[in-house]
Amino acid sequence: GLFSHTKAGRLAILNGSHKTFSHDESEETVIVLPDFMVVSGVPRTLAGAEALWKAAIDPALGRAGVTTQTNDLNTWVLPYSCLILLCSHKRRDKRCAVAAPILEKTFHHEREGWEVHTDLHDLTSEPSLESQTSSTTEKEQLIETQWQ
Numbered sequence: 001g002l003f004s005h006t007k008a009g010r011l012a013i014l015n016g017s018h019k020t021f022s023h024d025e026s027e028e029t030v031i032v033l034p035d036f037m038v039v040s041g042v043p044r045t046l047a048g049a050e051a052l053w054k055a056a057i058d059p060a061l062g063r064a065g066v067t068t069q070t071n072d073l074n075t076w077v078l079p080y081s082c083l084i085l086l087c088s089h090k091r092r093d094k095r096c097a098v099a100a101p102i103l104e105k106t107f108h109h110e111r112e113g114w115e116v117h118t119d120l121h122d123l124t125s126e127p128s129l130e131s132q133t134s135s136t137t138e139k140e141q142l143i144e145t146q147w148q
Helices: 046-057 094-109 136-147
Strands: 027-032 037-043 074-077
Touching (some): 037 046
Antiparallel strands (some): 027 037
């Protein structure tokens, strides 16, 4: 089954080292889990964080987020069937810095039938969800279709 956004009650913000695909160096690309969405064009400001919350993260919005484009944020369904995040820092636990490169190398060499990407695929050449839909129902249906 799919995650029910109505059961969401907690928010965790984690810093990742994936590269943004925004062409503006002052903007970031954000992965929103457990919705498996990608939001691009998020300014590195308090106003950008507030826009992200209002457009994609606020649990009151549901999984589809805001339907109409009211800002420069664009969303896409995360184009992967599996997402593996590896902790590779060494400040709090040096085992992460040792294990992560070994795991990454193993994923690259021991794969059968699947591709390994170490960077987020640039989705800007594909139409965003906002450009393809005009209602929350349409956006929800498009998300469901792209997940399959």
